[in-house]
Amino acid sequence: MRDGLQMEPVFVPTSEKVALIDEIGHCGLNRIEATSFTSAKAIPALSDAEAVMHEIERVPGVRYAALVLNRRGAERALECGVDELNLVVSANETHNLANTRMTRAQAVRALLDITAFCRDRLAIGVSIATAFGCPMEGAIDIDSVLDIGNQFVAAGVRGITLCDTTGMANPRQVKAVCGALAARWPGIELTLHLHNTRGMGLANVVAGLDAGIRHFDASLGGLGGCPFAPGASGNICTEDLVHMLDAMGYATGVDLERLIACARRMPGLVGHGVPGQVQHAGAWDHRFPPPADLEATRERALARELSGDAYRAMRPVVER
Numbered sequence: 001m002r003d004g005l006q007m008e009p010v011f012v013p014t015s016e017k018v019a020l021i022d023e024i025g026h027c028g029l030n031r032i033e034a035t036s037f038t039s040a041k042a043i044p045a046l047s048d049a050e051a052v053m054h055e056i057e058r059v060p061g062v063r064y065a066a067l068v069l070n071r072r073g074a075e076r077a078l079e080c081g082v083d084e085l086n087l088v089v090s091a092n093e094t095h096n097l098a099n100t101r102m103t104r105a106q107a108v109r110a111l112l113d114i115t116a117f118c119r120d121r122l123a124i125g126v127s128i129a130t131a132f133g134c135p136m137e138g139a140i141d142i143d144s145v146l147d148i149g150n151q152f153v154a155a156g157v158r159g160i161t162l163c164d165t166t167g168m169a170n171p172r173q174v175k176a177v178c179g180a181l182a183a184r185w186p187g188i189e190l191t192l193h194l195h196n197t198r199g200m201g202l203a204n205v206v207a208g209l210d211a212g213i214r215h216f217d218a219s220l221g222g223l224g225g226c227p228f229a230p231g232a233s234g235n236i237c238t239e240d241l242v243h244m245l246d247a248m249g250y251a252t253g254v255d256l257e258r259l260i261a262c263a264r265r266m267p268g269l270v271g272h273g274v275p276g277q278v279q280h281a282g283a284w285d286h287r288f289p290p291p292a293d294l295e296a297t298r299e300r301a302l303a304r305e306l307s308g309d310a311y312r313a314m315r316p317v318v319e320r
Helices: 014-025 049-055 071-079 093-100 104-118 142-155 171-184 201-210 238-247 256-263 266-270 294-319
Strands: 031-037 063-068 084-090 123-129 159-164 189-194 215-217
Touching: 014 031, 014 049, 014 256, 031 049, 031 071, 049 063, 049 071, 063 071, 063 123, 071 104, 084 093, 084 104, 093 104, 093 123, 104 123, 104 142, 123 142, 123 189, 142 159, 142 171, 159 171, 171 189, 171 201, 189 201, 201 238, 238 256
Parallel strands: 031 063, 063 084, 084 123, 123 159, 159 189, 189 215
Antiparallel strands: none
């Protein structure tokens, strides 16, 4: 909901956000990033963060998270009973300046301060943006990701999310990076945050699975994107992701049909179509009724076959 709505030009009414979050909470997902406690001027689509968090139904077993970028945002989130904070810093300087108006070092210091302030009160996760590439700088050295992650692991965060902010990653890269970092940070909940900008989002999920990743960010309908990254497009689609994992035999615990019903509400909320595929095509095992004239077609086919047999039986006689 946070990354999905933050770039939308329309303001989705608070009541509609709350109703959808409540319904998503009953789909079997274990974590919902409901909103962000950031500048209303910078992200007007999420300016109702307090109202949303106060009004949603808290479904047992679901963690309700929010993104924060500074101490004041963390204080606001705590006052609203958020279960988990998502802190974001970019792996490279250019994107971090564009995204947070801070240098990378300044952002790390600010987020470490939030971690020290909040870690005994709720769970904290750190998202490392542009972990697989930056549209302004290009390739990102894994040592930059390690440097940031090591500081937050030492500070006691619960998890680290590796973000392919503008869909630059490829499956071979994802498998190598995730495998290396999972070995480096045992006991840390590693999450992949993928965008489908270049059509490789779900392929990168499979690569992450092969590297042992079991947590993935996604958005209903495939909405989302970073307002401060040129060329950014939506996240991988939640219902498409769950559908693929179910089809591959993974136990997601998610009610796919109920999730698809939620996703079908998105175009009406944002006023345009969404990239998700499964909500249009249905699940792979969905069966459609055969054509109404199927039996008549079968009879005509058999009649043609019989007619051909009769002709072939007569042919020697005709030739004599």
